[in-house]
Amino acid sequence: MSRHFAAVERIPGDPILGLMEAFRADPNPAKLDLGVGVYKDAQGLTPIPQAVKRAEQQLLERETTKTYIGGHGDPAFAEGLLALVLGDDSPLIARSLAGATQTPGGTGALRLAGDLIARTLPGRGIWLSDPTWPIHETLFAAAGLAVGHYPYVDRDNRLDVEAMLAGLERIPQGDVVLLHACCHNPTGFDLSQEDWRRVLDVVRARELLPLLDFAYQGFGDGLEEDAWAVRLFADTLPETLITSSCSKNFGLYRERTGALIVRSEHERSLLDVRSQLAFLARNLWSTPPAHGAAVVATILGDEALKRLWRQELDAMRQRVANLRLGLVEALQPFGLAERFAHIGAQRGMFSYTGLSPTQVARLREASNVYMVGSGRANLAGLDERRLGDLARAIAAVCD
Numbered sequence: 001m002s003r004h005f006a007a008v009e010r011i012p013g014d015p016i017l018g019l020m021e022a023f024r025a026d027p028n029p030a031k032l033d034l035g036v037g038v039y040k041d042a043q044g045l046t047p048i049p050q051a052v053k054r055a056e057q058q059l060l061e062r063e064t065t066k067t068y069i070g071g072h073g074d075p076a077f078a079e080g081l082l083a084l085v086l087g088d089d090s091p092l093i094a095r096s097l098a099g100a101t102q103t104p105g106g107t108g109a110l111r112l113a114g115d116l117i118a119r120t121l122p123g124r125g126i127w128l129s130d131p132t133w134p135i136h137e138t139l140f141a142a143a144g145l146a147v148g149h150y151p152y153v154d155r156d157n158r159l160d161v162e163a164m165l166a167g168l169e170r171i172p173q174g175d176v177v178l179l180h181a182c183c184h185n186p187t188g189f190d191l192s193q194e195d196w197r198r199v200l201d202v203v204r205a206r207e208l209l210p211l212l213d214f215a216y217q218g219f220g221d222g223l224e225e226d227a228w229a230v231r232l233f234a235d236t237l238p239e240t241l242i243t244s245s246c247s248k249n250f251g252l253y254r255e256r257t258g259a260l261i262v263r264s265e266h267e268r269s270l271l272d273v274r275s276q277l278a279f280l281a282r283n284l285w286s287t288p289p290a291h292g293a294a295v296v297a298t299i300l301g302d303e304a305l306k307r308l309w310r311q312e313l314d315a316m317r318q319r320v321a322n323l324r325l326g327l328v329e330a331l332q333p334f335g336l337a338e339r340f341a342h343i344g345a346q347r348g349m350f351s352y353t354g355l356s357p358t359q360v361a362r363l364r365e366a367s368n369v370y371m372v373g374s375g376r377a378n379l380a381g382l383d384e385r386r387l388g389d390l391a392r393a394i395a396a397v398c399d
């Protein structure tokens with residue numbers, strides 16, 4: 001018999017991770033990394049917030065056991081996160097109509113949601129924006145769901161709400177629709193409140209189950225502001241799924257901290273769904289990693305730490321907003337400010353710049369600027385002192 005793995009097919013690695021490796025290997029000191037989706041400060045580092053450091057110091061002293069936490073995770077984390085996402089005074093929390101299950105990051109929450117749908121709502125498809133975060137595509141397919149798409153941007157790289165709504169109208173009744181709650185990845189184009197209301201109307205009329213992916217709370221307009229659409233859906237509809245990630249806003253990427261939040265019509269049905277989640281999670285990762293959630297619970301449970309964290313998050317958001325405006329301004333001398341004005345209006349770390357794959361390749365070859373082939377740039381990867389260089393490099397591929 002031949003070796004068991006002899007016929008295993010090699011598949012290509014994640015293109016973004018490949019880009020990261022190519023960037024690392026590039027010896028040119030003038031290189032710019034706008035690829036991988038992490039926040040960076042002016043020094044190009046992804047910092048640990050001070051609030052996280054202080055919480056970790058407290059935990060180091062206070063922690064008395066490393067025994068397993070329960071299937072739904074740390075109750076203090078769930079309580080804090082529910083209030084952060086749904087609002088401190090949410091009646092859904094008071095009436096036990098919403099619950100959080102702690103997961104390994106937002107990705108774990110998405111996979112748990114995918115498995116929940118596959119197991120309890122067989123035959124339901126899931127619909128994603130075109131484009132969306134590439135992992136959405138493979139993750140839901142891996143969970144066994146049929147994946148469909150609704151339009152999001154037009155050919156001229158503009159948000160196309162009319163096409164989106166028409167696409168949503170065509171989704172089979174009862175299917176699941178994934179919506180980016182804020183800071184759409186990869187485009188950076190967010191819906192206005194009016195657009196969200198129109199989307200809600202279609203979701204309600206088609207009796208779709210909304211799954212709101214909330215990976216960037218605090219990176220768009222602010223912690224409360226960014227939760228607006230999530231709260232609109234959760235407060236209006238009897239049933240909503242929300243995946244929340246603490247990777248970006250708490251800087252906890254590798255600690256794998258997140259939750260799947262279920263809003264249900266009755267306390268009884270919430271308990272039914274949560275029993276399924278506990279079963280599914282047990283078979284996926286048994287119990288979730290504890291440390292990141294303990295950090296978040298410590299910060300959210302301590303007014304001074306929470307204040308500090310909010311200030312640090314505000315500073316991260318402000319930095320990216322300034323970089324957006326700074327880049328548009330730096331493009332002004334090249335006569336390109338109007339063409340790229342959308343970069344200033346988009347939200348979150350990412351921008352669909354509108355640059356073609358050929359232009360992206362030329363940027364890398366000629367100017368050592370690393371960006372995903374779709375033209376998505378992680379603006380948080382910029383150093384403000386390099387805005388002029390980037391603008392010059394963009395101008396060189398735009399003639």
Ligand SMILES: Cc1ncc(COP(=O)(O)O)c(C=O)c1O
Pocket residue numbers: 037104105106107108133180185213215245246247253257258
């Ligand atoms: C749209 C979107 N959803 C979810 C995630 C999941 O993040 P994590 O699993 O790191 O918490 C990300 C991270 O890049 C994202 O961009």
